Amino acid sequence: MPTYTDMTRCDGCGECVDICPSDIMHIDPVYRRSYNIEPNFCWECYSCVKACPQHAIDVRGYADFAPLGHKVRVRREEAKGIISWKIRFRDGREKAFTFPIRTTPWGSIRPPSDYEAPAASSLSSQLLAHEPDALKVGALPSLPSFHEQAGAMP
Amino acid sequence: MSLFSSRKTRFVEADILVIGGGFSGCGATWESRYWGRDLKIVVVEKANIERSGAVAQGLSAINCYMGMQWNENQPDDFVRYARGDLMGLVREDLVFDIARHVDATVHTFEEWGLPILKDPKNGHYMREGKWQVMIHGESYKPIIAEAARKAASTVYNRIMVTHLLMDKARPNRVAGAVGFDMRNGTFYVFRAKAVIVSAGGASHIYRPRAAGEGMGRTWYAPWSSGSAYGLLIPTGARMTQMENKIVLARFKDGYGPVGAWFLLLKSYATNAYGEKYEAAWLEQTRSIVGKYADAEPVPTCLRNHAMLEEIKAGRGPIYMQTQASLDTSEKEQTGWEDFLDMTVSQAVVWASQNIDPRNTPSELITSEPYVMGSHATCSGAWVSGPEDVAPADYQWGYNRMTTVEGLFGAGDTVGGSAHKFSSGSFTEGKLAGKSAVRYVMEQQGDAPQVDETQIRVLEELIFRPLENYRVGRNEIVAGTVAPSYISPLQGLQRLGKLMDEYAGGVSTFYVTSEPMLNRGLELLAMLKEDLGHIGAENLHQLQRAWELHHRVLTAEAVIRHTLFRQETRWPGYYYRADHPQLDDAAWHVFTSSQYDAKTDAWQMSKLPVHHIVPG
Numbered sequence: 001m002p003t004y005t006d007m008t009r010c011d012g013c014g015e016c017v018d019i020c021p022s023d024i025m026h027i028d029p030v031y032r033r034s035y036n037i038e039p040n041f042c043w044e045c046y047s048c049v050k051a052c053p054q055h056a057i058d059v060r061g062y063a064d065f066a067p068l069g070h071k072v073r074v075r076r077e078e079a080k081g082i083i084s085w086k087i088r089f090r091d092g093r094e095k096a097f098t099f100p101i102r103t104t105p106w107g108s109i110r111p112p113s114d115y116e117a118p119a120a121s122s123l124s125s126q127l128l129a130h131e132p133d134a135l136k137v138g139a140l141p142s143l144p145s146f147h148e149q150a151g152a153m154p
Numbered sequence: 155m156s157l158f159s160s161r162k163t164r165f166v167e168a169d170i171l172v173i174g175g176g177f178s179g180c181g182a183t184w185e186s187r188y189w190g191r192d193l194k195i196v197v198v199e200k201a202n203i204e205r206s207g208a209v210a211q212g213l214s215a216i217n218c219y220m221g222m223q224w225n226e227n228q229p230d231d232f233v234r235y236a237r238g239d240l241m242g243l244v245r246e247d248l249v250f251d252i253a254r255h256v257d258a259t260v261h262t263f264e265e266w267g268l269p270i271l272k273d274p275k276n277g278h279y280m281r282e283g284k285w286q287v288m289i290h291g292e293s294y295k296p297i298i299a300e301a302a303r304k305a306a307s308t309v310y311n312r313i314m315v316t317h318l319l320m321d322k323a324r325p326n327r328v329a330g331a332v333g334f335d336m337r338n339g340t341f342y343v344f345r346a347k348a349v350i351v352s353a354g355g356a357s358h359i360y361r362p363r364a365a366g367e368g369m370g371r372t373w374y375a376p377w378s379s380g381s382a383y384g385l386l387i388p389t390g391a392r393m394t395q396m397e398n399k400i401v402l403a404r405f406k407d408g409y410g411p412v413g414a415w416f417l418l419l420k421s422y423a424t425n426a427y428g429e430k431y432e433a434a435w436l437e438q439t440r441s442i443v444g445k446y447a448d449a450e451p452v453p454t455c456l457r458n459h460a461m462l463e464e465i466k467a468g469r470g471p472i473y474m475q476t477q478a479s480l481d482t483s484e485k486e487q488t489g490w491e492d493f494l495d496m497t498v499s500q501a502v503v504w505a506s507q508n509i510d511p512r513n514t515p516s517e518l519i520t521s522e523p524y525v526m527g528s529h530a531t532c533s534g535a536w537v538s539g540p541e542d543v544a545p546a547d548y549q550w551g552y553n554r555m556t557t558v559e560g561l562f563g564a565g566d567t568v569g570g571s572a573h574k575f576s577s578g579s580f581t582e583g584k585l586a587g588k589s590a591v592r593y594v595m596e597q598q599g600d601a602p603q604v605d606e607t608q609i610r611v612l613e614e615l616i617f618r619p620l621e622n623y624r625v626g627r628n629e630i631v632a633g634t635v636a637p638s639y640i641s642p643l644q645g646l647q648r649l650g651k652l653m654d655e656y657a658g659g660v661s662t663f664y665v666t667s668e669p670m671l672n673r674g675l676e677l678l679a680m681l682k683e684d685l686g687h688i689g690a691e692n693l694h695q696l697q698r699a700w701e702l703h704h705r706v707l708t709a710e711a712v713i714r715h716t717l718f719r720q721e722t723r724w725p726g727y728y729y730r731a732d733h734p735q736l737d738d739a740a741w742h743v744f745t746s747s748q749y750d751a752k753t754d755a756w757q758m759s760k761l762p763v764h765h766i767v768p769g
Contacts, residue, residue: 021201021210042370044499045211061502062368065407070505101293104267111304112188129188134258136223141254143543
């Protein structure tokens with residue numbers, strides 16, 4: 001059922017409901033905990049698994065092709081800028097991996113309005129924000145000979 | 155009291171309305187704010203931009219980066235590559251435009267905090283392949299979303315946009331959009347001077363290979379509902395290359411990516427007997443597509459073609475020989491991260507089937523077809539190109555403006571510009587954003603007027619599935635079978651079945667023909683009538699109902715374009731059995747359609763392909 005929620009861990013906070021790209025994590029009106037209302041529209045993207053503060057959501061691979069007994073668990077730590085995975089095979093073997101997720105503090109991106117306002121005249125140029133500097137080459141490439149070429153083409 | 159009578163309507167005014175907060179929408183938002191400091195820039199998204207769009211889960215590579223600073227590639231090299239991959243047919247002005255700006259986009263991403271792997275030898279970005287760089291991209295989307303939130307005046311999450319609004323007086327001028335709040339059912343009316351559609355392409359218009367619980371594990375996200383096309387087509391915007399659907403060769407069932415395995419880890423694919431098979435099909439492929447078979451690298455569709463022929467010859471399963479390349483723990487990490495960053499499901503499949511890639515090869519398969527504008531395919535709207543490089547008949551005003559006044563596109567919305575991927579889609583969003591600001595500035599005082607009657611007609615239409623269900627369910631005791639309505643899922647399954655069987659899905663090995671397509675159109679016409687009888691139990695199902703509408707419009711465009719192009723241009727994506735060869739004399743052109751919503755008629759035509767990059 002791709003994602004499912006552990007009855008004893010979920011406290012009904014709704015973080016999974018807020019993040020699910022497919023809108024399939026909903027709060028059960030009786031138990032006041034989340035569940036996957038539409039497993040066949042689940043991409044197993046793990047957005048809800050990563051977002052759950054209680055680590056209450058897990059994945060059981062699609063019944064069509066994933067035999068039982070596996071686990072792919074994750075812990076995403078924003079403050080540390082890392083994500084850690086633990087994989088358990090059906091036959092019990094295990095693997096663990098940790099990867100970086102970001103090199104700067106969360107929230108540190110400067111808004112575009114923090115940059116000096118561009119001259120009104122440059123609105124009609126081909127340059128985009130932060131160019132040409134951000135290109136790290138002298139100038140924006142063009143096809144200067146195109147119009148002459150086109151004249152010569154049938 | 156019915157839901158209808160208690161509903162609230164909320165009006166939102168914007169200078170620029172961005173529909174869809176994926177990569178191209180985030181790029182559009184950033185750039186609109188950079189150039190339009192005092193403008194009201196509104197983003198509307200059906201999910202939550204923190205994790206929405208095709209990159210919601212993350213990515214393990216950036217597939218479009220020139221590396222001009224190290225003289226690795228130039229934009230014209232990229233045009234030649236995209237042109238070769240798409241069998242000669244791309245809008246070279248649009249592809250060039252993205253390629254010349256995309257490096258700046260990637261450098262900005264790195265500055266924002268995206269971890270890009272470096273080659274220890276020279277400090278350059280670590281290349282996966284000629285155009286791809288490796289990233290630790292699990293948080294790719296949250297990083298880009300942070301930038302977009304800081305640029306937007308307001309981001310409206312969980313609003314499903316169903317229709318674009320047109321100006322009261324000028325039928326070819328966009329005026330805004332309507333939709334509903336999926337949490338409380340509020341009806342939203344957005345009025346805007348310029349609209350940028352940066353919505354998604356389409357999964358699930360073809361029945362997926364996994365038809366049970368796993369139907370959501372399409373390669374392309376199940377929330378990619380073709381809204382890029384479903385919103386545009388009813389406005390009469392000109393569409394192009396809608397027949398150019400894409401099929402992906404990927405790890406079986408999980409649809410895990412193969413790029414890092416082929417390009418970086420130097421793994422290879424074989425048939426069941428351990429034989430490399432691609433070269434053996436070259437002569438046969440030449441008999442279909444002629445000189446295009448010899449393009450370097452081998453076009454994506456032709457690699458699919460060789461795999462399909464090998465499977466048809468009974469020499470499947472096809473395997474990626476992963477064990478042959480994973481000789482260090484570093485490479486093993488790279489292989490697993492490739493999945494864990496962007497397709498966790500493949501790791502789940504391996505764990506569940508006891509497949510350790512260090513010891514065991516892993517099956518490959520071709521996916522069901524999808525409709526997109528951003529990958530190795532270029533379906534979408536016909537847009538105006540960049541002033542300095544676009545031929546005269548490719549420009550009529552503002553860069554990335556569709557044939558509808560004030561309506562811009564980016565990402566999957568824009569046709570003809572293949573191989574954008576994440577960085578190119580963001581870049582195209584930036585191009586559309588700057589252009590939309592310029593449009594708004596230059597059209598001062600030209601605030602479009604929405605038609606109150608049109609709005610009320612749409613409101614009734616949008617919420618009708620709730621009424622259909624409320625009334626119709628009284629006829630039955632319980633369950634999903636009702637005589638007067640079908641559920642959105644039932645409608646989706648009918649669409650998937652007919653597209654699969656008649657329009658070149660997996661069940662016919664992607665083969666179709668004029669009689670098959672015509673039969674598909676007959677059945678699609680009845681499905682279109684039945685869309686008026688969709689029953690939605692709640693607001694979530696109402697979202698599914700409107701996603702289905704967008705998919706059905708996309709599917710009709712796909713069938714009509716496939717019917718129009720009387721050749722087999724991209725074997726491995728689909729085959730016209732009645733026109734089994736590539737025909738450059740008649741079809742070295744773009745296909746074009748314009749839909750007239752009043753008469754329900756499609757006007758098909760050919761548009762010229764201009765080669766502006768030599769070689």
